[in-house]
Amino acid sequence: MKYELTVGLETHIELSTKSKMFCSCSTAFAGAPNTQCCPVCLGLPGSLPVMNRYAVELAVMAGLALNCKVANTSYMDRKNYSYPDLPKAYQISQYDVPLCIGGYLELQSGKKIRITRIHIEEDAGKLVHKEKETLIDYNRCGVPLIEIVTEPDFCTVDEVREYVETLQHLMRYIGVSDCRMQEGSMRCDVNVSVRLKGTDALGTRTEIKNMNSVANMVRAIEYEYTRQCELLEKEQSVTQDTLRYVEETGKTSPMRSKEDARDYRFFREPDLLSVSVSDEEIKAIKDKIPELPKDKIKRYIQTFGLTEADANHLIKYRRISEYFDEVARLSKSPKTGAKFIIGQMFSLFSTEAQKEAFAVRVTPESLATLVNLLADGKINSNLAKTTLEQMLITGKSADELLSAEDMAALSEADLDSLCKRAVESNTGAVADYKGGKEKAIMALVGFVMRESRGKANPESAKEKLKEIIK
Amino acid sequence: MGRIEQIHSLLCKKDISCRELTEEYLNAIQRDNPELFAYVTVTAQEALTAADKIDRQIAQGGDIGMLSGVPMSIKDNISTRGIRTTCCSKMLADYTPVYDASVWSKLKNSGAVLLGKANMDEFAMGSTGENSCFGASSNPYNTALVSGGSSGGSAVSVSANLAVYSLGTDTGGSVRQPASFCGVVGLKPTYGAVSRYGLVAFASSLDQIGPMASTVEDVSLVFDSIAGGDVLDSTCNRDYKPDTYKTLKDDIKGRTVGIIRQFADNNSISPEVKSSMNEAVKTFEDLGAKVIMVDIPEILRSVPVYCVISCAEASSNLARFDGIRYGYRAQGDFMSIHQLICKSRSEGFGKEVKRRIMMGTNVLSSDKCSFYYDKARALRQALSNEFSRAFSQCDVIIAPTAPTPAFVKNRVVADPTVLYMEDMCTVCTNLASLPAVSLPCGYSAQGLPIGMQIIGDKFSESLILNMAYKFQQATDFMRTSDWGVKL
């Protein structure tokens, strides 16, 4: 590879507030057009912005989760440009003193993608392009956004993919945003440049805007990489363009004409004062951040002995991991609890949305009780499995479903006598086993299980039987 | 006695019904407005409906507030729901707001009777009243002369007894200067004292809504009613709830009054204005105040600083007018949305507005911003600091409102900045966010009113109105016009 790829990302994420950044219109998705608007978000003459405290809180939370430094005082600025989806012809954003600076997101490889800054701003409306006209819906206008800007630290599309997926998961996990790329609550602008292998200076970059799927991002980067390399091979130069990716053709194309030439003429927003977050407020927000997924995975593996695969299953959605944490806290065998959750409970759900909601009729306490019964040997794994099935359907507790007899432990003496009887009653199987057929012992185990009505522990029975047969 | 109190008394005593009173004003407007052009929209129906409501309240024996039933006007850049609000621009000639400005909401709830929307310079850009797309307002003292601007219609409506009080707006002197030209009282409040929600923005860090009336008492009453916090305006002070009326009549003996050397020595200020100011100094001394000289050197740069800042903010505030959601949209075929927008704006805006937008765009552009806009902000801070220092030496500062009395209409100027210097006495208080009240302090040889400003430190409206009231009572400069309603 003669040329190295360099990518930087600017990710826009819609914050999970109920109301907009500067007014109290609803942020709900997919409302009828222009039904969630007011003088402020429509930019009617005379309207003025008033900031949403919770939006700032979520922005701080995002910054802390990404290891940024949060500014006690930051400022809002006007970014002036004209476009039909921007009613005031300026966006209220942050320019030279943003809310957060200097963080990072760590990839699996240990590489840290540096985050230059995170700032708060408002979203624009939506344009629907028809053949002869453009339709405009301002419902989305004014929804709170954070923009997360990385250094040009990405070298491969895999790194880009991992970053986006990790960021998405993290933001959803801590409740900052639902990050649904298909709905537009997470969009990426991708900056791509190439340079000769071994050179320090970065090449001229192009910006591919408003990417709303990871798959398209990857394709767009690969296309752009090839295009730029070809230009350089022909000894032509790359022009600093703003591009969009056209899914149908798989190509990028320039987005802006001369008429759209942009000079943002940033200046302090005179309708707002400073954005102030005290150290106490930052600490209070930090305390609200749940244990992060990467830390949970470590803990599950190291403390509970879970496999990495199982740990990843459990942290996929916050509700599930919190459910598991509770089960782990209350039971003697978190590993067993994990097995129940992943093995049996997950199969209840047919969609990811259902899984994320994790609406189950078994409380963590209830599951912990079942786990403990198994751990204490009061029931065996088969019975535990069937009991859990019943619990999930009926919502009843293990105590309600299991009779006293079920739970009465099979005594050693009883197991002894059962095994002896098995050997006496199954001479054919005994002979086969002695003759070398290892599997023949299972017939004897089966006898013990039937006679004990499933209460015997199959492993213990097998061991005893082997002893007796010897 | 102020007009408002007078009317309140008449209404309560049932000497006149509110409807009768309102009809008198409406008739006077019908008679005099064609010549004076104070109003661009007359809201007769709304006014009479409001008046009838007040009459019912009085009939039922209810108490009505001081401002109830008092006929008034509002400058046409303040949003009035259901009543067209044009900013006297072709761009908004057919625009009808779907919401009320906070100040109008307050006054409406106090029972104000809105007679109509007052003429103004387009988008509040102008100092003569001649930049209105509907036609210039005229000075009641001499209709060949300008009313002043940009709240020309407001000043005229009050001066010509076609409204008891008016709400104007002041960004660089637009309440005070026409008040001065028309011989009435006009207050520019401290920035943040009155909500700007619903005021079509010109320069967001400078704009304030201010009351105009024929007496200090009236201005005081209206100010107390409209001032105070508003959850819809982040720049509006939430703790300030003034009661200037209560202390209007306080003794001012022992107060220190400052005069600005940079105006006293200034050759652009006419001899008649200077002479009135000298008389004013004597009046304050007679009232027991001490008068000293203060230095505010940054005043000499204040108009260029104002020009840069106000044009910059205006270029941004007016960028929203593209004809897509409201406002003028050009007819015909266009190659692109960009062209449609350019044509709409170029046809919808007048020349002064276009000049200022372009100036603003220029001073904010990336290669110029740090030289012009950033520096202007810094100089503004420096001016503010100088005023702060001056207020450590004196309680209030007095200054002329305008360099001359009203002048002839259609004055031809090759250089637009010459007109900007008309604001030389007033822009400094907008830049420093200070309150200032203008009131008559003399008359020219032609009988034209001359105005004086009393400027105070931030949120000292009680003090400056107190000083103004005492001055008003000690002098005889309030004249009753032959126009309009005679009570």
Add this chain to the structure above:
Amino acid sequence: MITREEINNIALLSKLFVAENEMESFRTDMEQMMQFAQCVADADTANINTDDTASSSPMRQDKIGTSLTVQEALANTDASCDGYFVVKKNG
């Protein structure tokens, strides 16, 4: 000295159209206005601090309030359809 090209660039950014017969008038006006503001550009402002840290923006609770009806939102334009604002393409 402000050139015609500069006026055209400024007009482009300002979304204004300067006709040929207006060009000279706007150009000289702008020149005079920029000349007027020259004393600002020449000033030494290095030691003046402008950012106001004393007061911070009031914040509102994250509660949904009343929005305009779609009729109100569209009240001041003729160009609307099915609740959307409409802009025609290419005339």
